[in-house]
Amino acid sequence: MPLINSLTLIFYIMKNLFIKLILTINLLLIYNCKAQTSNDYVTFYNDVVPKLNTIVPNKTQFYGQNFSNFYSELQNKNVSIVMLNYDSKNELSREYYVLRLFFAPINMWSFAINNSYRFPIVDITFENEIPSQIEQIASQAEMKWNYNLVQFFSTMKIEKIEFIGMNGYNSQDRSLK
Template sequence: MIILIFLVNNMKSLFLKTILVLNLIFIYNCKAQTANDYIAFYNDVVPKLNTIVSNKTQFYGQNFSNFYNELQNKNINIAIIGYDTKDDIDPKLYVLKLYFNTVSMWGVASDNSFWFPSVNIYFENEIPAQIIDMVRQYQGQWNLVFEQFFANRKIEKIKFISINGYNSSDKTVK
């Protein structure tokens, strides 16, 4: 019996040590995002966005799916979304905010006072209020549900934000 207890205790100890070592290896291999990583991300995404800026009016009056397909064709991935009103007076939601940086990049960008490239899509018709619960449910992470939800909504206008350099003082919205 004593031998069995010894074996069980050693197995538990070995199991716990193995788990600890695996966790340490995992943590060691998951390096934190750095300012250089963010700059590389920004310098990859923004030139692609700039290729769309000059042609953005071709998407006005079109379904969001057309604009989304253009983003996909240029290998621009939406990471996070938000929503907004057209102005401070009207509480109705018309604006879809697209962000391309991942959650792990937000901290790096904020810590270094870097800009977040984003696109605001203004829709012709109000976005249903269910978007609030959907964003909460999926924690703002872009997915197929959002893609389908916005697919047939008509775009009124598009604004590109913070695409003049990750640390530029030029705040021009295009």
């Protein structure tokens, strides 16, 4: 009988050690994944923002110009647009004038949001209203930037450009450039 109790005790201890080992390994894996994602986002941010910041001092040269000129400048700087959104000039209007460009890879969005990291964003206000077809075109593209959207906006004249989230990925400074 004492042998059975000893074996039961050994089995119980081994089972507990095994469970603790599995939990520890899982926690380490989760921690390492989070660290990798953090490093990936910081690397992305520190790559794209300096490129965008080179455009900031000269942004007024694009005012009154076609969007295609600004888009070419982004391409020359090797800055890729990932997603878009569109908005009105003010909350009371239903007319769209603002094109919002996002550069962060989609797989990093939830991590950046959960950690209150800043997204580099460019808001482009056009002189004329964005045609209502934008709703259908953007919806078909699932709000992902593509060649059809480049063509759609190419001849629209830029009124104003604002750079957002350019003061550091974890900065509290939310001023626009």
